[in-house]
Amino acid sequence: MKLIISLAILVAIGLFGGAWFWATHPPAYAVTIAQRIDHHYVVAAYTIAWVIQLSYLTWLGIKWQSQKRAAERLDRSSR
């Protein structure tokens, strides 16, 4: 469980750090304000997509762990 949470925190820091860097470094062709706003919207869309997917994966990992513990508890009580 601790491993999953630590990994999730690390990935979240990496994701938001990467998104921040990407948002503050627009491509060379983004010269006008409209192009820079477009760039920020693309960064937002990609980041949100990854936040949703990775949050779901983390939730699955936590659920898997809690079920593993429930199965172990059942094993102990049946002995």
Added chain:
Amino acid sequence: MKKTAIGLYATFTVALMVWGFYLAIFVAPNDAMQGEIARIIYYHVPSAAVAFVFFFISLVGSIGYLAFRHTNPQRALTCDAWALAGAEVGVVFCTVVLITGPIWARRAWGIWWTWDARLTTTLVLWLIYVSYLILRRFAAGPQMQTLAAVLGIFGAADVPIVYMSNRWWRTQHPAPVFFGGPGSGMAWPMLRVFLWNLGAWFVWGMLILFIRYNVARQQQKIAAREAEAALHEV
């Protein structure tokens, strides 16, 4: 062996995703009309396509559950786990579609949302499968599984309507890019990036579908053991 296979598959998936991201951002050319904002297509459309595939898996699982629930309960439970996994992972991908779409729309159309045929049918699809998941979460017993299977089949009936909506009703959402008749399609430099991302999202989706299926099966086994233990106590 199983763990190694999953690890290898996960590594392969991450490599595909990273390369897909690189292609989408640094290699694909800007759209001639919309500029950089059109790059959202590499996440938006593949997510929709993958969501449709998972709702289809949920449909097959639901039909399987209804077909086997009296004759082969073990197989019915397996089908039920696939139905649940397909619906839940489908909802995750559909959520991505419903969030990235309005972000794109805000820049392309100047509005976050409109009650256009494609947008509305997609929202209805999402709501049906969210209600499917709520039903599964808060109801219990074999009757719940039967009801959920029926709701899963009903929800899947909306998928072809969503797909055809921008062909049947020409409203705000753009006409189909693929299989949309003369004038539709994508230039090869963009198409290859799109196909790569479509494949990468599908492989990623299969990974989480497999994990979700195993969690659902584990949950069923625990529930069966708890029921058995309760019977012994009586």
